Amino acid sequence: MQFYDIFNGDADGICALQQLRLEEPRATLLVTGVKRDVRLLDRVDAAAGDELTVLDISLRSNAAGLKRLLAAGARCRYFDHHAAGEVPRHANLKAFIDTAPDTCTSLIVDRYLGGRQRLWAVVAAFGDNLPAAAQRAAAALDLDDRDLDRLRRLGECLNYNAYGDTVYDLHYHPADLYETVRPYRDPRDFIEGEPVLEVLANALADDLDRAAALVPQAAGGATALYVLPDTSWSRRIHGFFANQLARAHPKRAHALLVRGPGGYTVSVRAPIENPRGADTLCSRFETGGGRQAAAGINRLPEADYSRFVEAFGKAFSG
Ligand SMILES: [Mn+2]
Numbered sequence: 001m002q003f004y005d006i007f008n009g010d011a012d013g014i015c016a017l018q019q020l021r022l023e024e025p026r027a028t029l030l031v032t033g034v035k036r037d038v039r040l041l042d043r044v045d046a047a048a049g050d051e052l053t054v055l056d057i058s059l060r061s062n063a064a065g066l067k068r069l070l071a072a073g074a075r076c077r078y079f080d081h082h083a084a085g086e087v088p089r090h091a092n093l094k095a096f097i098d099t100a101p102d103t104c105t106s107l108i109v110d111r112y113l114g115g116r117q118r119l120w121a122v123v124a125a126f127g128d129n130l131p132a133a134a135q136r137a138a139a140a141l142d143l144d145d146r147d148l149d150r151l152r153r154l155g156e157c158l159n160y161n162a163y164g165d166t167v168y169d170l171h172y173h174p175a176d177l178y179e180t181v182r183p184y185r186d187p188r189d190f191i192e193g194e195p196v197l198e199v200l201a202n203a204l205a206d207d208l209d210r211a212a213a214l215v216p217q218a219a220g221g222a223t224a225l226y227v228l229p230d231t232s233w234s235r236r237i238h239g240f241f242a243n244q245l246a247r248a249h250p251k252r253a254h255a256l257l258v259r260g261p262g263g264y265t266v267s268v269r270a271p272i273e274n275p276r277g278a279d280t281l282c283s284r285f286e287t288g289g290g291r292q293a294a295a296g297i298n299r300l301p302e303a304d305y306s307r308f309v310e311a312f313g314k315a316f317s318g
Pocket of ligand 1: 056081105
């Protein structure tokens with residue numbers, strides 16, 4: 001019998017797994033990748049009796065893989081907060097899915113574990129750009145402002161590390177990052193004991209300096225759209241930059257388009273003050289999907305640029 005831990009390579013995925021494995025230590029095969037690499041079940045070839053734990057990847061994107069693995073006799077625990085589509089009913093599937101805009105997978109796992117590893121859930125909620133939810137979760141933990149600020153910083157930096165087209169764009173492979181985090185019960189000890197946060201914080205600041213020099217290409221009162229060049233730093237920073245813009249302009253919706261061969265990769269953030277509509281907009285494009293507050297299009301062909309600009313403007317015209 002084999003155990004698989006299949007997790008999104010971002011802060012939420014890593015921290016969700018960290019919480020579970022602190023409570024249920026187990027030797028497992030790790031399956032992960034960049035944040036956008038969500039069809040992770042396609043890479044798993046499990047057999048009857050194997051146990052899968054799946055974290056922070058959309059069930060809709062993995063429906064075929066899940067069906068195949070359940071049919072093969074694998075057992076599966078599935079925690080997620082992305083739009084799921086229809087959740088299959090199967091004796092071997094336990095799904096914990098909550099698509100509320102103010103939750104994340106690590107907060108779902110926190111509920112599952114009765115809050116026993118909550119510090120990591122707080123890190124993840126900050127990483128998923130849910131500061132209010134992070135502070136609510138932290139309320140019972142008696143943290144001072146400095147600690148809360150460090151957890152926020154860690155969440156943001158772990159999240160930043162997951163952005164890229166392939167793991168070669170990243171500073172750390174998410175599986176290596178999880179292995180580095182794994183021995184630490186308390187994220188504050190991880191921050192003290194490893195150079196990871198400092199390395200990522202410096203890299204993030206460099207990337208952000210480059211992004212801050214960009215001028216939006218199409219900016220109305222309710223929306224702003226940025227186009228980033230075809231480079232590794234663009235692919236790493238666009239998510240963090242989008243979150244930063246969203247916080248600075250809470251009434252405005254943002255679209256960040258990173259140029260690639262023949263088109264763009266798109267991130268959309270709904271206005272923080274009305275965090276809805278991002279998934280509906282992106283789902284209208286062939287490779288789009290995500291959550292109500294934050295969604296994306298994996299590949300927007302150059303020919304669809306105008307259609308996207310128009311749909312984006314309409315979706316958030318207020
Ligand atoms: Mn998440």
